[in-house]
Amino acid sequence: MPSITIGLPRAAGRRWLLAALAVGLMIGLVALLGGFQRRQAEAVSVPAGTEIDARNLVFRLDSATLQYLAKTSSEPWEVVVSGSVRNPQNETLAPITGSYGNLVAIVEQAEPRATGDFTARLGPENPDLFSSDRRVVPPNDQWMTFTATFRFDEFPETDTLDVRVVPMEFTANTVLGLSDTPRWNVDSYALPSSVMLPLTRIPDGDY
Structure with a gap:
């Protein structure tokens, strides 16, 4: 009997990994630009x-x-x-x-x-x-x-x-x-x- 390969879970896992990497990259970019620092310029x-x-x-x-x-x-x-x-x-x-x-x-x-x-x-x-x-x-x-x-x-x-x-x-x-x-x-x-x-x-x- 030929083996059957189910690719859906692996593809879904790759999508979750890419999404997590994108979120991590966005958080890092916001932190680099000072998005999480206390505001001092506006008063x-x-x-x-x-x-x-x-x-x-x-x-x-x-x-x-x-x-x-x-x-x-x-x-x-x-x-x-x-x-x-x-x-x-x-x-x-x-x-x-x-x-x-x-x-x-x-x-x-x-x-x-x-x-x-x-x-x-x-x-x-x-x-x-x-x-x-x-x-x-x-x-x-x-x-x-x-x-x-x-x-x-x-x-x-x-x-x-x-x-x-x-x-x-x-x-x-x-x-x-x-x-x-x-x-x-x-x-x-x-x-x-x-x-x-x-x-x-x-x-x-x-x-």
């Missing part, structure tokens, strides 16, 4: 001193200073952004720092070009009343002074600083069902506000 420009609602906190950014710290072993350029902040929520909150935080400082030709890593300092509306190292904003919806300190390895000559205020949303950032606890996360569908601040170069320091 709504607002003047310095504008009230900006980031939803967890409300910010007003006024100005910034630049200082070179000669005896610092790394990131010797220090940028201090000054303004004020208030908390319209029902619980005490701290400004969120890091890659998915409230603020991003962007400077062309700096290293890094963009950073969300900053140290927040908060105090009273009148900073002459007393010094404060507090890091949280009480839920009283009252303005308090605010500074955000960013550090850079390299920094160009410039008299302006672009700071993005990133909108947040209170959602559960669930991944594979590991957590369903709501927290403040970046709203990926809302544009950040871009504040172009005057940047003043101050004399070099040690630390």
Whole structure:
């Protein structure tokens, strides 16, 4: 009896393999073109001193200073952004720092070009009343002074600083069902506000 060769499963397997390769190639191309990176180019420009609602906190950014710290072993350029902040929520909150935080400082030709890593300092509306190292904003919806300190390895000559205020949303950032606890996360569908601040170069320091 002659043998019978069934070719349909093999052909179907080849089609599935080609489809999988095509999808993999498309994903690789999108990643290469930056399709999965966080957007930084699109923002709504607002003047310095504008009230900006980031939803967890409300910010007003006024100005910034630049200082070179000669005896610092790394990131010797220090940028201090000054303004004020208030908390319209029902619980005490701290400004969120890091890659998915409230603020991003962007400077062309700096290293890094963009950073969300900053140290927040908060105090009273009148900073002459007393010094404060507090890091949280009480839920009283009252303005308090605010500074955000960013550090850079390299920094160009410039008299302006672009700071993005990133909108947040209170959602559960669930991944594979590991957590369903709501927290403040970046709203990926809302544009950040871009504040172009005057940047003043101050004399070099040690630390």
